[in-house]
Structure formats: structure tokens, C-alpha cells
Amino acid sequence: MNDNKEFCPFCGSCLQGDPIPEEDQHHYGATHGSRKIAIYSLEEDRTVKWQCPDCGKEWDRE
Numbered sequence: 001m002n003d004n005k006e007f008c009p010f011c012g013s014c015l016q017g018d019p020i021p022e023e024d025q026h027h028y029g030a031t032h033g034s035r036k037i038a039i040y041s042l043e044e045d046r047t048v049k050w051q052c053p054d055c056g057k058e059w060d061r062e
């Protein structure tokens with residue numbers, strides 16, 4: 001199980017969110033939620049960037 005620990009590339013803030021209840025973890029494929037904000041493109045119909053909730057900076061999705 002991926003523990004999806006992530007950090008903001010700009011301010012280094014931990015982006016790991018609240019723990020996901022064990023019975024729901026298989027829906028997410030992770031043990032914790034994420035605090036990063038998805039920047040969604042209507043044109044491309046997908047998440048194209050992430051935004052840090054602490055410093056507000058954006059970076060491209062891999």
C-alpha cells in the first residue's frame with residue numbers, strides 16, 4: 001500500500017492529509033488523503049496542475 005507521503009516542491013510543507021478509514025483505503029489505493037489542490041482543465045478534461053494549500057504555488061502534474 002502506497003503511503004503517498006508528499007511534500008510541496010516550493011515550501012516543503014507536508015501534503016499528506018487525513019488518514020483514510022481502513023475499509024475505504026482500497027478505493028483510493030492509499031492510506032491517507034492529500035491536502036494538495038487539483039487544478040482542473042475543462043479544455044483537457046483532466047487535472048493538469050496541483051496547488052499547495054499553504055504557499056499557493058502551482059506545479060505541473062507528472
Ligand SMILES: [Zn+2]
Pocket residue numbers: 008009010011012013052053054055056057
Ligand atoms: Zn507550498
